[in-house]
Amino acid sequence: xxxxxxxxxxxxxxxxxxxxxxxxxxxxxxxxxxxxxxxxxxxxxxxxxxxxxxxxxxxxxxxxxxxxxxxxxxxxxxxxxxxxxxxxxxxxxxxxxxxxxxxxxxxxxxxxxxxxxxxxxxxxxxxxxxxxxxxxxxxxxxxxxxxxxxxxxxxxxxxxxxxxxxxxxxxxxxxxxxxxxxxxxxxxxxxxxxxxxxxxxxxxxxxxxxxxxxxxxxxxxxxxxxxxxxxxxxxxxxxxxxxxxxxxxxxxxxxxxx
Ligand code: URA
Numbered sequence: 001x002x003x004x005x006x007x008x009x010x011x012x013x014x015x016x017x018x019x020x021x022x023x024x025x026x027x028x029x030x031x032x033x034x035x036x037x038x039x040x041x042x043x044x045x046x047x048x049x050x051x052x053x054x055x056x057x058x059x060x061x062x063x064x065x066x067x068x069x070x071x072x073x074x075x076x077x078x079x080x081x082x083x084x085x086x087x088x089x090x091x092x093x094x095x096x097x098x099x100x101x102x103x104x105x106x107x108x109x110x111x112x113x114x115x116x117x118x119x120x121x122x123x124x125x126x127x128x129x130x131x132x133x134x135x136x137x138x139x140x141x142x143x144x145x146x147x148x149x150x151x152x153x154x155x156x157x158x159x160x161x162x163x164x165x166x167x168x169x170x171x172x173x174x175x176x177x178x179x180x181x182x183x184x185x186x187x188x189x190x191x192x193x194x195x196x197x198x199x200x201x202x203x204x205x206x207x208x209x210x211x212x213x214x215x216x217x218x219x220x221x222x223x224x225x226x227x228x229x230x231x232x233x234x235x236x237x238x239x240x241x242x243x244x245x246x247x248x249x250x251x252x253x254x255x256x257x258x
Pocket of ligand 1: 185
């Protein structure tokens with residue numbers, strides 16, 4: 001890739017800033033001061049230094065964001081703040097959110113440039129777990145819980161897959177889903193004559209939202225956390241063909257909300 005792109009991806013600044021650094025002789029490649037920002041570097045083998053410090057290139061980056069209310073799960077947006085914009089200096093051109101949370105929904109949103117992992121995490125075939133903390137208008141009774149756990153009609157061809165309900169108190173549950181349909185939690189609660197007052201995703205694919213992150217804050221994932229995601233993304237390869245066919249149709253229809 002071009003040296004200026006490499007420097008941008010390492011978060012040194014904008015394209016014009018990094019070009020200025022090169023002109024000022026602050027960048028060296030394999031021991032020689034770089035003079036041409038357009039020169040090609042091999043990010044796997046060339047050793048690039050800025051002000052004497054080596055820049056270790058990472059192809060893929062992974063962040064967990066505690067998405068606040070009012071932010072849309074997008075790379076850019078004309079009207080609203082896009083989740084990716086919250087990364088500030090860490091924002092590389094190629095980062096995107098893995099799936100969607102509604103604008104009024106808070107909590108764990110994964111941001112990455114690893115398209116393959118994202119695709120596998122979102123694939124309906126993988127049944128990656130998502131855990132939501134749900135504040136509801138009314139307490140659930142035993143029959144509501146039975147329906148949510150068994151799967152229920154939310155107005156689509158297929159009922160929802162079995163989910164898990166853990167009652168935290170009269171107005172709050174943890175709901176674990178193994179799929180991600182459009183507005184799924186809200187529609188499931190509607191189907192049992194209830195209403196979601198607040199919704200927060202607290203886990204995704206085994207990755208748990210860091211309680212130290214205030215809304216709007218983010219941090220990079222550790223290697224072990226990325227491994228947890230990889231493992232979630234590689235499970236459940238062998239569904240029966242009927243479920244797999246449905247999963248494909250669902251993905252084509254673009255209903256997965258992550
Ligand atoms: N379910 C919803 O209703 N909304 C979301 O954003 C995620 C799950």
